[in-house]
Amino acid sequence: MLFNSIDFAIFLPIVFVLYWFVVNKNLKHQNILIALASYVFYGWWDWRFLALILFSTLVDYGIGVSLGKEHNLNRRKILLWISILVNLGFLGFFKYYNFFIDNFKSAFTFFGSAINANSLNIILPVGISFYTFQTLSYTIDVYKKRLEPTKDFISFAAFVSFFPQLVAGPIERATNLLPQMLSKRQFEYNDAVDGLRQILWGLFKKIVIADNCATYANLIFNNSADYSGSTLVLGAVFFTFQIYGDFSGYSDIAIGTSRLFGFKLMQNFAFPYFSRDIAEFWRRWHISLSTWFRDYLYIPLGGSRGGTWMKVRNTFIIFIVSGFWHGANWTFVIWGALNAIYFLPLLLTKRNRQNMEVVAGDSYFPSKKEIGQMSLTFSLTVIAWIFFRADNIEHALNYLREIFSSSLFSIPLYQGVNFLKVLFPLLLIFITIEWLGRKREFAIEKVKIKFRPFRYLFYYSLLILIYWFASENVDQQFIYFQF
Structure with missing residues (x-):
């Protein structure tokens, strides 16, 4: 369902009226309504992919609960990696399978060999890059003990599928949006x-x-x-x-x-x-994604704390991964690398925060x-x-x-x-x-x-x-x- 469509112009007032005038006295009922409305909103595009977002929700909810009970570091790491592999596995299959297959075949052809590997007619689920990163932020924050895992499945499902930002962001952190799901809301004119x-x-x-x-x-x-x-x-x-x-x-x-x-x-x-300057641009453009990569990739890699080589390496990694996140095409990788080249002189001369x-x-x-x-x-x-x-x-x-x-x-x-x-x-x-x-x-x-x-x-x-x-x-x- 598109924001700029007649469908949404009808959908939004209906949900609004039900939310504030029918279920407004019960937080659980409000969250159930949000979750149901979000699934209708997403299913309006293609109902078949509702199973995908539901499965991702179940996996990360279950892992969050398990992390809350588990204190052994090795078992906690295993749980974290299950979440990462499941979420990125789905994202990789739907978004990048054909890209890797086609480039794999091209590489073998370049070296004089030919292999049989068929591309698939894969439909990319709308918003998969956004809600995948949103659920990953929850699991990582629970693992790092920045956030207490929730046992309220309805609230968690509403957090993952929240229809206003489900298909194109902002990529919300669990530390910001999930507590709001768990708290009573009052209408503010x-x-x-x-x-x-x-x-x-x-x-x-x-x-x-x-x-x-x-x-x-x-x-x-x-x-x-x-x-x-x-x-x-x-x-x-x-x-x-x-x-x-x-x-x-x-x-x-x-x-x-x-x-x-x-x-x-x-x-x-x-x-x-x-x-x-470009550093300021990236503090102001797609802030939710830029800060996500900063907190969950750039800083864990060492950020800018190390020597010159580490700064250069980490800068290129974060920009190239950001480019690749946008799509399975080398043009996005070049776009990311070009922005890294723009950014490096500012970083190396310590003018990136001027x-x-x-x-x-x-x-x-x-x-x-x-x-x-x-x-x-x-x-x-x-x-x-x-x-x-x-x-x-x-x-x-x-x-x-x-x-x-x-x-x-x-x-x-x-x-x-x-x-x-x-x-x-x-x-x-x-x-x-x-x-x-x-x-x-x-x-x-x-x-x-x-x-x-x-x-x-x-x-x-x-x-x-x-x-x-x-x-x-x-x-x-x-x-x-x-x-």
């Missing part, structure tokens, strides 16, 4: 209003910004051989805003929806395109230095996104080769794109609103329009734009559903 406001902004990002950028980005990337370098630059910029609007828009809708039910999820995006505060925190406008830093960081990010979007490495290299040719200085010309009349003004409005709201959790959290009619005019304008463009791009899937 102000939280609900903030939630609706965040949902509104998320829908605007997705339907008005991302889907419009997608039209142009797809046209240019899918026909990149026909265009000049200057046009390809625009295509890459379109995709840069598409993926941000699409993914951060999903996160805003997920977080806002959670607020309607009395839950507080972690912030997943913090205006990353206003970053002044921009911790919001840019231009005491001013409406950035300084010339900050403009230069943001422009450089944005440009490097755009180049990396080309590998992320390209069909394969050859496509990406050809795309970049044309950009850095003499045609870069030509006037971008292409048919079928109403850029100046529609998308350019929309992007300017979007960037302006994001800049003005960069100190908040989301851009329109606190709209500084004191005259109430104008403030409501602003909200209704967003609604009209969402309705207008939704009718043109019906039920466009979110990019991160494929991950």
